[in-house]
Amino acid sequence: MTEYTDTSAGDRIGFDRYGSGPGVVFVAGAGPFRAQDATTTETARLAAEQGVQALVYDRLGRGDSPADGDLTLDRELAAIAAAIDEVGGSAVLVGHSSGCSIALAAADAGLPVTALALWEAPIGQFEGGAAGFEADFLRHLDAGDLDAAQREYMRDMPPEFLEGAMQDPSWPQIVLGSRSYRADARSLAWAEELPADERYARIAVPVLVMVGEHTFPGMTESAEALQAAIPSATFRVMPGAMHEWEAGPMATAIAQLAAQGG
Incomplete structure (x- = not known):
């Protein structure tokens, strides 16, 4: 059953909640929302069976989180903060694709993040740099x-x-x-605005950087660069293909990370 909560920016997000225990919030990348993302829902359910409270919310402007105006990164961070409040005031953030850079920005901004699980972050993969990509997209x-x-x-x-x-x-x-991708483009550009070790200097929580066994060119290199730049990060190759993870192994990795980070 869909639940709702309001954010400090005046938006309302719809979400599903599973289980009890340390909080876990899933942050989707560009495109997906709950009604069309069975893999994330199944992952949240399986993680809940392993002792976490998992929350899957619809990003602003998608599904049960309608929103008007410019859907900025600040508004998205306010949505994440509201989701974290719903699971007890602190949480592991699980980022998928550009949801990884949004999750990193949330941790950098000082949100009560206990750990980060990052799946195939496309950081550093834009021809000409993410700043140019953001400018072209926003035009x-x-x-x-x-x-x-x-x-x-x-x-x-x-x-x-x-x-x-x-x-x-x-x-x-x-x-x-596509109107909901403004935060994605901004977070990806944000990730490249400083040298990596300086960009992530304020992130001290455990970070699990992951790619699938069958991934695209560049994904492994991006993951390894993140792992090298964040002292608290580890890198793992996981079951998965075509930019998607397998629900069972991912749920176990998230539950283990929540136990460490909580």
């Missing part, structure tokens, strides 16, 4: 051309991703979702 988004914004956002992904998305009957709905 289309701010002009109201959501189709161009969506295509721009996917420009450095494997070409088959964009080709498949554009052929999907749900492409018009995918395009509408």
Whole structure:
């Protein structure tokens, strides 16, 4: 059953809660929300069976978290803070793709984060740098051309991703979702604005950096660079493919991290 909570920025987020124990909050990347993300839901349920309180919320502008105006990174961090409050005031953040850079920004901002689990963070993978990527994406988004914004956002992904998305009957709905990617683009640019060791200097909690056994070129290198830049980080190759994890092993890794970080 969907629950709701209000954020300090005046937004309302919808979420599902599973289990009890140390808090875990899942932070999606660009696109997914609860109704279409069965893997994250199953992971949260399995993690809850291992003694955590797992919360899966819809990012602003998606699913049960409708929001107007510019969906900034600050508003997204306020949503994460509200989600953390719902699980007892502190939590492990589980970031997926660009949700990793948002989770890192949340920890850097001083939110009560006990640990970070980061799955395939696309940090440092944009041709010409993430600042240029953000500027190009926002030029289309701010002009109201959501189709161009969506295509721009996917420009450095494997070409088959964009080709498949554009052929999907749900492409018009995918395009509408691009207005919720402002925080993703900002967090990815934020991650590159300082040298990595300086950028993550304030992150002292345990960090588990992960990639799937069958991942895309560059993902492992990005993960290894994160692990090298964050003294508290470890790197692990996990069961998974096509940018997705397998629910069972991921749930166990998250529950173990929550036990350490809590």
